[in-house]
Amino acid sequence: MAWMLAAAVAVGADGVPPQGWVAVDPPKTGTELECANLSRDYWKVEAAGAGVHLSQANRRRRTAMVGAVLRDGALVGYNHGEFGGSIEWWPRDGGARFELLHVNPVEWTLHRGDAVVAEGLIHLGARRGAVLRFERRDGRRWRIHRLAELDAAPVAALRESENSWLLLLYDGLVRVDLASGRAQRLYRNSDWTYLAPDTIRPLGDGWLLGSARGAIRLEPVAGGGYRERLWVPRQCASLQPPCSCGDP
Structure with missing residues (x-):
């Protein structure tokens, strides 16, 4: 046609x-x-x-995601769906690396110098999602915490403003305030799993x-x-x- x-x-x-x-x-x-x-x-x-x-x-099959590129290195995320995923820190100077396991990174953004990653998985009965903040403590140390919990896995994201991050989930939309961590459900349609x-x-x-x-x-x-x-x-x-x- x-x-x-x-x-x-x-x-x-x-x-x-x-x-x-x-x-x-x-x-x-x-x-x-x-x-x-x-x-x-x-x-x-x-x-x-x-x-x-x-x-x-x-239809996309996510296998890898290059995340935040910072002045002294990069956070690199790998997403293999139900087979697992991770986020790794690769410093430019060849210093200490770290690896965060049991995550499925999907999208990333920067907020006030910190890397923010949306991660999650939908597979069989598993439906989970979260927004993680990677906060630099100094040149070598990080503080990683869960900024927001999601009730479904994210698939894409749209940065709306300095503090607003819109996440497209498998079943709708949620807006995350990057300053407070508040997650506001805007829309839900469980039939989106078909589309x-x-x-x-x-x-x-x-x-x-x-x-x-x-x-x-x-x-x-x-x-x-x-x-x-x-x-x-x-x-x-x-x-x-x-x-x-x-x-x-």
Whole structure:
């Protein structure tokens, strides 16, 4: 299909689907969720100057993450999913290293000179997540503590301001205050495990998330809460068998 070979699709600042795309209700029934989950097409959202682009991608399998690069070394994280993960300190001068085991690093940021890492895992019955702060005590020592506890595993992050870090979880969004450690749940949808969103960019007053089938659009509504729609190429609008877009 010609649309499958198209270049990145520009998203306008007006917050409506790009040309050739439509907004549909998110999948809810078992059949609709299966259509979305088995979809061969996957989309990611990424910054394009001051705007946002949608482009086709493969579902990501995280195997490594290079974290905070500091003046005298780097924190390097490895994430092998259910097979484990770690965060290592590699000093530039060849000095003492350390390794933190039993963590699954996903995203990192810097806050007031400290490295902050979002980590977590979803596998079978395990659903955990946390935000870790790596605080420098001096040139050789670190204080590592759990800045915030998460009730689901993170998959992506978006730095909003000096103190605000937005985390995309497997089942929704949470905003973490990097100064206080307060975690505020903004949105929850357990069906996201089928759509597997793993990229996020701001769009208007809300966000656009790259996912299976297309992109998830979240925007605030009057009185509180958010409205969710699924943006898909027009050819992919059907979530009833036979699913469109060449899905099984």
